[in-house]
Amino acid sequence: MPEPAALALIDGQPAALPLDDRGLAYGDGLFETVLLFRGRPVWWDAHLERLARGAAALGIAAPDRRVWQDDLAALLAGPAPLAERQVLKLILTRGSSGRGYAPDRSAAARRIVQLLPAPADRPDWRRDGIVLRWCALRLAEQPRLAGLKHLNRLEQVLARAEWDDPAIAEGLLCRQDGQPVSATAANLFVVAGRRLLTPPVDRCGVAGVCRRFLLAQPEASECELDRQAVLQADELFLCNSLRGILPVARLGERVFSRGPFTRALMARLAAAEPAFAFECAG
Amino acid sequence: MPEPAALALIDGQPAALPLDDRGLAYGDGLFETVLLFRGRPVWWDAHLERLARGAAALGIAAPDRRVWQDDLAALLAGPAPLAERQVLKLILTRGSSGRGYAPDRSAAARRIVQLLPAPADRPDWRRDGIVLRWCALRLAEQPRLAGLKHLNRLEQVLARAEWDDPAIAEGLLCRQDGQPVSATAANLFVVAGRRLLTPPVDRCGVAGVCRRFLLAQPEASECELDRQAVLQADELFLCNSLRGILPVARLGERVFSRGPFTRALMARLAAAEPAFAFECAG
Numbered sequence: 001m002p003e004p005a006a007l008a009l010i011d012g013q014p015a016a017l018p019l020d021d022r023g024l025a026y027g028d029g030l031f032e033t034v035l036l037f038r039g040r041p042v043w044w045d046a047h048l049e050r051l052a053r054g055a056a057a058l059g060i061a062a063p064d065r066r067v068w069q070d071d072l073a074a075l076l077a078g079p080a081p082l083a084e085r086q087v088l089k090l091i092l093t094r095g096s097s098g099r100g101y102a103p104d105r106s107a108a109a110r111r112i113v114q115l116l117p118a119p120a121d122r123p124d125w126r127r128d129g130i131v132l133r134w135c136a137l138r139l140a141e142q143p144r145l146a147g148l149k150h151l152n153r154l155e156q157v158l159a160r161a162e163w164d165d166p167a168i169a170e171g172l173l174c175r176q177d178g179q180p181v182s183a184t185a186a187n188l189f190v191v192a193g194r195r196l197l198t199p200p201v202d203r204c205g206v207a208g209v210c211r212r213f214l215l216a217q218p219e220a221s222e223c224e225l226d227r228q229a230v231l232q233a234d235e236l237f238l239c240n241s242l243r244g245i246l247p248v249a250r251l252g253e254r255v256f257s258r259g260p261f262t263r264a265l266m267a268r269l270a271a272a273e274p275a276f277a278f279e280c281a282g
Numbered sequence: 283m284p285e286p287a288a289l290a291l292i293d294g295q296p297a298a299l300p301l302d303d304r305g306l307a308y309g310d311g312l313f314e315t316v317l318l319f320r321g322r323p324v325w326w327d328a329h330l331e332r333l334a335r336g337a338a339a340l341g342i343a344a345p346d347r348r349v350w351q352d353d354l355a356a357l358l359a360g361p362a363p364l365a366e367r368q369v370l371k372l373i374l375t376r377g378s379s380g381r382g383y384a385p386d387r388s389a390a391a392r393r394i395v396q397l398l399p400a401p402a403d404r405p406d407w408r409r410d411g412i413v414l415r416w417c418a419l420r421l422a423e424q425p426r427l428a429g430l431k432h433l434n435r436l437e438q439v440l441a442r443a444e445w446d447d448p449a450i451a452e453g454l455l456c457r458q459d460g461q462p463v464s465a466t467a468a469n470l471f472v473v474a475g476r477r478l479l480t481p482p483v484d485r486c487g488v489a490g491v492c493r494r495f496l497l498a499q500p501e502a503s504e505c506e507l508d509r510q511a512v513l514q515a516d517e518l519f520l521c522n523s524l525r526g527i528l529p530v531a532r533l534g535e536r537v538f539s540r541g542p543f544t545r546a547l548m549a550r551l552a553a554a555e556p557a558f559a560f561e562c563a564g
Contacts, residue, residue: 008301016298017306019290019396024299024373026435027309033381058436059443087381091306094439099315099369099398101435101442101466114301116381140422140486141458144440152434153308153383154340157376158426160383161341176423184383204422 007080008114009071021110023093026101027151029110030054035118035242036086037275039076043241046209051092054148060094060109071113078115085118085275087242091151119242122169126266126278129249129258130169130238132183135159138176139204147207160184170238172230172251175204180230183238186246187211189220191235191261196220209241213272214265235259244269244276289362290396291353303392305375308383309433311392312336317400317524318368319557321358325523328491333374336430342376342391353395360397367400367557369524373433401524404451408548408560411531411540412451412520414465417441420458421486429489442466452520454512454533457486462512465520468528469493472507473517473543479505491523495554496547517541526551526558 010017022028032051035042048065055062072088091112097104137159145152159171170183181199182188187208190197196219201207214220230236236248236256245266247258270277292299304310314333317324330347337344354370373394379386419441427434441453452465463481464470469490472479478501483489496502512518518530518538527548529540552559 010301017301019292019299019394021306022439024303024306024394025313025433026439027433028436028439031307058440089381099371100401101438103439103443105446112301112306119382137426140424140427142422142437144419145422145436150436151307151309152436154310154427154432154434155424156383157304157308157310157385158340161385164387 007075007078008112009074010112011110012067012071012074017112018096020096020098021093022095022097022103023091023110023112023151027153028058028103029060029091029093029151030058030149031092031151032090032149033242034088034090035275036088036115038084039082041072041088042273042275043209043213046212047090047241050149050207050209051090054150055092055109057144057148058094058150059103060092062092063109063111067111068113071111075113075115080115083118087116087118089114089116093151121243125169125246127258129247129256131167132236132238132248132251133163133168133171134252135162135171135173135184137162137173138178139173139181141175141203143203146204147201149206156184169246173205174227178227180225180227181205182208186238186240186243188230189214189237189239190225190230190233191237191259192229192233194219196261196265197223197225197229199223199225208239210239210244210269213269214239217265217268235262237262237265244273244278289357289360290394291356292394293392294349294353294356299394300378302378302380303375304377304379304385305373305392305394305433309435310340310385311342311373311375311433312340312431313374313433314372314431315524316370316372317557318370318397320366321364323354323370324555324557325491325495328494329372329523332431332489332491333372336432337374337391339426339430340376340432341385342374344374345391345393349393350395353393357395357397362397365400369398369400371396371398375433403525407451407528409540411529411538413449414518414520414530414533415445415450415453416534417444417453417455417466419444419455420460421455421463423457423485425485428486429483431488438466451528455487456509460509462507462509463487464490468520468522468525470512471496471502471519471521472512472515473519473541474511474515476501478502478543478547479507481505481507490521492521492526492551495551496521499547499550517544519544519547526555526560
């Protein structure tokens with residue numbers, strides 16, 4: 001059964017996407033997936049800041065916060081029933097142009113906003129931890145695009161297509177030099193003693209919004225990690241802005257326990273943001 | 283003045299693109315730009331073969347040749363006047379899916395075909411040669427995507443945005459290790475003595491259709507080239523399937539003459555394919 005069409009607006013209107021849009025033609029744009037908790041966008045400022053940073057890096061004019069705010073209000077005023085958890089997806093493209101890579105500098109950027117269902121997490125994931133695998137695909141290194149949540153995501157698509165087993169929640173991606181970077185749709189954190197470490201995303205990977213929250217914790221820092229460091233971690237978890245913290249129970253053959261550090265961080269996250277106060281998180 | 287909307291079909295119909303299309307969401311697809319010469323698609327087999335190879339590499343089900351042929355016939359039967367030169371753009375995406383990188387294996391691929399104006403080349407380019415620059419952006423290396431004409435083209439967009447000067451026709455891109463690969467939208471060939479050399483595209487770059495024609499010439503082979511080899515070439519030219527061969531008159535400070543080898547190849551190309559029999563090419 002196909003799902004009903006999601007509620008969507010293009011530049012504030014229920015319009016069709018022009019086929020000369022550069023988001024379609026070249027992936028020439030950015031996106032954000034924002035958790036809506038009881039209709040409120042979680043980490044709204046951080047998402048819009050990352051979008052603005054990405055737009056500056058790509059030379060796309062980012063709309064004001066107020067414009068996105070109006071789009072969200074229009075979506076929420078629509079006929080769709082409000083769920084406790086939903087996803088607001090924002091896409092910002094360079095807009096339309098003729099054929100060819102040269103951007104039309106007079107063209108206006110284009111906004112696409114969509115209201116989508118929240119991810120269907122298994123309730124045991126937060127209590128017992130997830131199963132993680134190593135992906136065979138290695139991420140290319142492009143410092144000009146690293147950290148950005150841009151629309152060129154074929155690497156993540158190919159990596160996610162490596163497994164079908166629903167018991168495996170995520171896959172870990174390494175750079176060309178073999179150093180672990182992130183999961184396909186989540187950042188990676190390693191607990192080593194009293195330290196909380198996450199790989200830098202200056203050569204590839206995405207600078208996640210939940211990663212940003214966690215990097216602001218006093219124990220946290222960026223650190224190059226090799227596979228051995230990941231496998232020898234005391235605790236391991238993934239994070240993203242839709243799911244918060246997901247403890248890792250197993251990576252390949254290595255079994256991890258959801259240790260006290262991860263539990264404490266989940267409690268801190270729940271205290272800072274009620275959307276992540278899951279019953280099983282304590 | 284905006285150009286009139288291009289004639290376009292989605293899965294054979296004048297429909298709107300669903301906003302859950304993975305081509306838009308992730309650049310999850312491929313494209314071809316085919317020269318239409320008096321309504322005939324030039325190098326049609328080579329384009330469809332490359333598209334099929336790309337689809338196999340990405341795990342997308344490519345439609346039969348006949349389906350594309352019917353799309354083209356429907357476009358040409360439309361109200362747009364037939365020009366001597368036009369561009370047929372084919373896009374093949376993985377189709378629709380819910381949010382998230384995991385492909386929906388039951389979803390059908392989606393075809394988008396568009397009839398577009400031919401590129402507006404300056405008439406002196408083939409006679410006098412073009413001016414080429416070095417791009418600062420370096421291509422990332424992703425063997426899983428190298429050679430394919432996929433929809434993840436932010437690197438080419440950023441590279442093409444490095445210059446505005448209409449006197450500069452193209453920019454040359456190097457890999458992360460500094461080795462020249464191609465221009466932003468054309469392949470690179472170097473004439474060295476009696477040899478015709480082009481860089482391999484197994485780590486990055488696109489396996490161009492005109493490049494394929496040229497590699498079938500007896501003097502031609504793939505060869506790793508460094509910047510010095512490019513600057514010391516006897517002759518230099520770019521090629522793609524819309525423009526054929528474009529001799530290079532200047533690269534940075536280095537001036538090239540449109541030498542006898544390039545002239546002979548342009549004549550061979552014109553003999554093989556009448557679309558490239560330009561008056562000034564002899």
